[in-house]
Amino acid sequence: EKTIEPAVLVEQPDGTTKGWIQLCREVNALRSNLPSFVAKLGDLYEARQTISKKRRLLQRDHNHTSSLWQSLACEVASPGGPWRLKVDLEAPKEAPPAFRKHHRVVLVFPTSWPQSLPSIRFTGQLRSLYVKPPDEDKSDHVHEASSKLLARLQEAVGPITCMWRQTGGCNATGDREPEKDRLCGENVPLGNSGFCDCNGDGLMNGAEPGYSCESSPGSCETRCPQEVQKGRYDLHGLLSQLHRSLGGALHPSDQTAWQRTASTFEEDASTVVKYAAYGRKHEELFWANGLKLEDAIDPRIFKLIFKVFNGTRYSRAEAKKQLLASGLIKEIIPDLVFSFPVFTLEFCTLLMEEIRNFYGSKLPARRPNSMNNYGIILNEIGLEPMIFDLQDALIQPLASVLFPLEGSELESHHSFTIRYKGGEDTHLDVHTDDSDVTFNVNIFGNYTGAPLVFCGINGEPDHRHFRTAYQHQLGYAIIHKGRHRHGAEDITGGERMNLVVWSYSYNYRHSKESIKVHQREAAKPDERCVSYTHDRDFGRYKAWPEGKKERFLGRGWCPPRGKEYVAWHWRIEKRERERASEGGREGGSEGARELLRDKLFHNSLLTPS
Ligand SMILES: O=C(O)CCC(=O)C(=O)O
Ligand SMILES: [Fe+2]
Secondary structure: OOOHHHHHHHHOOOHHHHHHHHHHHHHHHHHHOOOOOEEEEOOOEEOOEEEOOOOOEEEOHHHOOOOOOOOOOOOOOOOOOOEEEEEEEOOOOOOOHHHOOOEEEEEEEOOOOOOOOOEEEEOOOOOOOOEOOOOOOOOOOOEEEOHHHHHHHHHHHOOOOOEEEEEOOOOOOOOEOHHHOEEOOOEOOOOOEEEEEOOOOOOOOOOOOEEOOOOOOOEHHHOOOHHHHOOOOOHHHHHHHHHHHOOOOOOHHHHHHHHHHHHHHHHHOHHHHHHHHHOOOOHHHHOOOOOOHHHHEOHHHHHHHHHHHOOOOOOHHHHHHHHHHOOOOEEEEOOOEEEEEOEOHHHHHHHHHHHHHHHHHOOOOOOOEOOEOOOOEHHHOOOHHHHHHHHHHHHHHHHHHHOHHHHOOOOEEEEEEEEEEOOOOOOEEEEOOOOOEEEEEEEEEEEEEOOEEEEEEOOOOOOOOOOEEEOOOOOEEEEEEOOEEEEEOOEEEEEEEEEEEEEEOHHHHOOHHHOOOOOOOOOOOOHHHOOOOOEOOHHHHOOOOOOHHHHHOOOOOEOOOOOOOOOOOHHHHHHHHHHHHHOOOOOOOHHHHHHHHHHHHHHHHHOOO
16 A cells, blocks of 8 residues: 555645545554554544634534544545544553553644644643643643654654666666666766656656656756655654653653653642542543443433434534434523533442542642632543543534534643532632633532523623523533633532533634624623622622622722723612603703713722722
8 A cells, every 4th residue: 555655646736635645544544453552543534614824713614513423535535624633642651650641632734744744732731841831821721742842753754865766778667776776866867767766665656757768857856846855754653753752752862851841740740640549439531432422421412413423414504403403402592502411320420439539539639710619620630531532522523513613623621520518619700711612511419509690702792691590400511602601609508519621722712713802881780790700890780798899809800991881870870760750851862871971980980899
């Protein structure tokens, strides 16, 4: 097979096709004989979304349901690039303890593959000489390949120099005379027969030109397309190197620096290592492919996803229609919040056993977000692979159809449990998530109260307007955009535990579409939608809960200055009430009233209430 490919490469003028065929065959070859360093090999697929030079997101809506589960026949289809592949790599046996886990890597291949490297992003917890620290601004938990890694990968491939291959008998296809081969740039005098071996594989194939004694190429360099003279990557080799990079230095001169970053990672991941030593309850959850989908996922939703995403190519709109028509996925707020059964009761129990086992270890766990003190960050106890399994099987397909902008290409996640209980945290103040798509499932419930309130989308004129209150159900999930304002109200009895997965899209976070533009609030905010943690004007609308004023007054940021609701002020409200009771007397023009309101509003801003 190896000898066929160069022919295809040289013959096909269209770079997209040749790159695709090459890559697709490589993925199939890998799948049919999975190397020991690959723990989980995702599907190769055409990007559902790309990002333009001007950082705009471009959607491709024809391919949202194709090849999420299946691989395409390489020669039948020639999908447009870039192509995407997710792989979980093992770490080498000799790797330091913190590295001994499955490492998710996202590869995005350009159409110039195999001449160019794909983008390489490690999306699990990792710190190493070979990855950049996550971008603070983006906070997407993504570790891009460092320039050191790229340099090492390039070195390893090296340039293939094309060659003049000499043949006998003044015949280009005559017997080979290897001792008379010449370098690519060398001049070939008349009187020699042979061919320009552009791809360096020793064979005359594809469009490689042959010469009898009466003609000469000059030098082969002038006869071979530039791109085939350069080095070519191969997927197996690339993954094997990435695997090695997870256990130590790729080059002796990187040794010291590698050790230094590795010891920092050992500190970051110390809870994972300690918890493994203490004893995990359900070991399989800590490894890729460990989540037994048939047992863990509600069979009805499992079947539905299989039906919609594994077979017919539906448009995105059609896929969404089918999901909703099933009656299993309910639209809690049209286009914005969806709910569906997800975990079996057995799996909820199993998960709770693991969480309680961790509590039992008394190991320190960081708080999941700035507002809850009793949850656990799951990635920091080692459950990252379980969440990737869940993201692959469920969150990604659903999000790509329900939230195409934010959810077409999810790569990383921040996942945690959150607990409400009398005497501990009893609620979660209204907020937006630092996620692109949030998946939230109730895994333990023996409680009353604690509804999840939804308001509007952050930055929109109605972002502090009450939309609905959702009551969780054991094993059921809701999925919504991170930008959707929400909060959990007081629990009135018992205990509630939820698993929350914040998924991130690298594309979205790097696009203009993710830039928040606040519009002016259109109406007076609802009491249930103001936040003592985030809102500057909280006290204007709601009495401060006990102890919160001292802590949060003056610290809010939302809405940004000048974007608050302008048409409300207590003096105006009082006057309007009076006017209403006077009975229908007209009070000046709408414009004049608006002016007065603005003035009053800006005065009131100077002294936060
Ligand atoms: O308790 C809930 O259902 C909401 C949790 C939540 O919004 C969060 O953790 O970000
Ligand atoms: Fe939230």
